[in-house]
Amino acid sequence: MFFHVILTTECNLQCRYCFGETFEDFDEDFADFDVDYALPRKVNYDFKLLAKFCSEDPECVLTFYGGEPLVCTNEIRQIMDSAKPRHFMIQTNGLLLDKLEPEYVNRFHTILVSLDGDEALTDYYRGVGTFRKVIDNVKLIVKNGFRGELIARMTAMEHTDIYQQVKWLVDNKEFPFSSVHWQLNAGFWANDYARRNFKSWSEDSYVPGVERLARFWVDHMEEKRKVLKLYPLLGIANSLLLGEKESLLRCGSGWINYSIQTDGYIVPCPAMWGMKNYYLSHISNAHPLKLKKTFVDAPCTECDILNVCGGRCLYANITKRWSKDAYATVCNTVRELVNAVKKELPRINELITDEKVSLNDFKFMKYNGCEIIP
Numbered sequence: 001m002f003f004h005v006i007l008t009t010e011c012n013l014q015c016r017y018c019f020g021e022t023f024e025d026f027d028e029d030f031a032d033f034d035v036d037y038a039l040p041r042k043v044n045y046d047f048k049l050l051a052k053f054c055s056e057d058p059e060c061v062l063t064f065y066g067g068e069p070l071v072c073t074n075e076i077r078q079i080m081d082s083a084k085p086r087h088f089m090i091q092t093n094g095l096l097l098d099k100l101e102p103e104y105v106n107r108f109h110t111i112l113v114s115l116d117g118d119e120a121l122t123d124y125y126r127g128v129g130t131f132r133k134v135i136d137n138v139k140l141i142v143k144n145g146f147r148g149e150l151i152a153r154m155t156a157m158e159h160t161d162i163y164q165q166v167k168w169l170v171d172n173k174e175f176p177f178s179s180v181h182w183q184l185n186a187g188f189w190a191n192d193y194a195r196r197n198f199k200s201w202s203e204d205s206y207v208p209g210v211e212r213l214a215r216f217w218v219d220h221m222e223e224k225r226k227v228l229k230l231y232p233l234l235g236i237a238n239s240l241l242l243g244e245k246e247s248l249l250r251c252g253s254g255w256i257n258y259s260i261q262t263d264g265y266i267v268p269c270p271a272m273w274g275m276k277n278y279y280l281s282h283i284s285n286a287h288p289l290k291l292k293k294t295f296v297d298a299p300c301t302e303c304d305i306l307n308v309c310g311g312r313c314l315y316a317n318i319t320k321r322w323s324k325d326a327y328a329t330v331c332n333t334v335r336e337l338v339n340a341v342k343k344e345l346p347r348i349n350e351l352i353t354d355e356k357v358s359l360n361d362f363k364f365m366k367y368n369g370c371e372i373i374p
């Protein structure tokens, strides 16, 4: 099982799509849900409980999460000194990566660093100077011996040219990201769709960009004999190549991937912190392998591509913060992403037959924080 360990709800950045949106959405009361807005700002349970909980699952993976988890470096050290999961991972904005000693950083199996693309775009979304500091830190941890998977995790929305920005990350020689994942800022807030241009951006820029990216991805396989870890493409191609009949929610939330709140209660996904109706249990008395499962409901259950999409996002499916039409616009991006990969499948199969790449090259660690469906 995978567990996001939410160390804090505090963050040291004020990104447009997160901090900015909380102000725009201030009048939205989330009325259909009983939400505990008084969760401790920092993790406040005994770490021995977490160590014990984790010890009951031989496959336990703990991923530090926030807010920004690295504002809790002491807590990270304490947990890493006491718990013995199969792997530790972290999702961070990267600004404080230099504050954790290499003896801890080098134990991470995977580090997901939020970066939206090049310097201009990252600093536009995340604040001036963010890009440079993050890149300096990433270079530092590699210099200090980190050899795990380093994933650039992009948030994509209207200022993003997805083809250009992913390609920029892939082509960049200055810093060593081994993989790229992107996630759409879609369906998380209630009031944003009406004032944004999501529909026209997704149709005119994003979808054509993804198609181009899929072509580039396979061209790259042809030329370099290497399968780039572009997670949304990789995850879908992996399923199609293996002939998978059905995919459950690909981020794993609610069935293989859970989140532990700062007070020790377990919820299906990190975005669902405080949603009391979905509290599963507390780490003091839960067994990691016996947690209740939560699956997506309509409209996903009636969708003709549920078997490959998996439902995209449990949080969006449950909260339905975007209207039906807006939801359908997001689904269109999923449909087109799947089509873009399907279109390239004959070329990929040919490359496998010609032994330019192998099926093994499409393997990856599932549920590692990359949701696959953006």
Ligand code: SF4
Pocket (backbone or CB within 6 Å): 299, 300, 301, 303, 304, 305, 306, 309, 310, 311, 312, 313, 330, 331, 332, 334, 335
């Ligand atoms: S495409 Fe949309 S409706 Fe269909 S399974 Fe995915 S998220 Fe659900």
Ligand code: SF4
Pocket (backbone or CB within 6 Å): 251, 252, 253, 269, 270, 271, 312, 313, 314, 315, 316, 371
């Ligand atoms: S995709 Fe949705 S359900 Fe999955 S982790 Fe992200 S917010 Fe949670």
